[in-house]
Amino acid sequence: MQQLMPSMQQQQQQQPQPQPQQLQPQLLQQQQAASEGVGGSLAEVASIFTNLVSRMEARADEGREQTKADRAEMEAKLEQQRSQMEAEMERLKTELTTPPPAAITQGEITALQARVESLHAAKLLTDEELWAAGEETAPDKNYQLLHSPDKTTN
Secondary structure: OOOHHHHHHHHHHHOOOOOHHHHHHHHHHHHHHHHHHHHHHHHHHHHHHHHHHHHHHHHHHHHHHHHHHHHHHHHHHHHHHHHHHHHHHHHHHHHHHOOOOOOOOHHHHHHHHHHHHHHHHOOOOOHHHHHHHHHHHOOOOOOOOOOOOOOOOO
16 A cells, blocks of 8 residues: 555655646636627526516516406305395395285174174074184184173073
8 A cells, every 4th residue: 555655655646736826817717708709698698587577567567457456256145145135134134024914804804793793693603603603704813702601591
């Protein structure tokens, strides 16, 4: 190994070492060549980068505008649905608070009661039947006909 080491050292010594004065012009030339090549490519990279950034900004702006339009559309739909629901609630409220029309009028009840009493007077209905008919035709459960079973004279 020691034999190899001196031979390597000898080879290094045999190669001419550039002098510091010779290094500077070579470095300057390399730096100038690199900067000229890099300078052109840097300008191209900067141009491409600027172009990409402006495209990305344009897409972001388009995305924001689309999002705003979508949001406005959804808010309009929600407002329409809210209005429809409020109208439906008002209709149902009115429907539920308005009493239904009577199935039979008071005049019809009075006429039916008079007919039942005339049937009783003709002895076609018993007192119990008269009382049951009166219970069924009475608009109020506490209502009693004048001819209840305990008040009949027949």
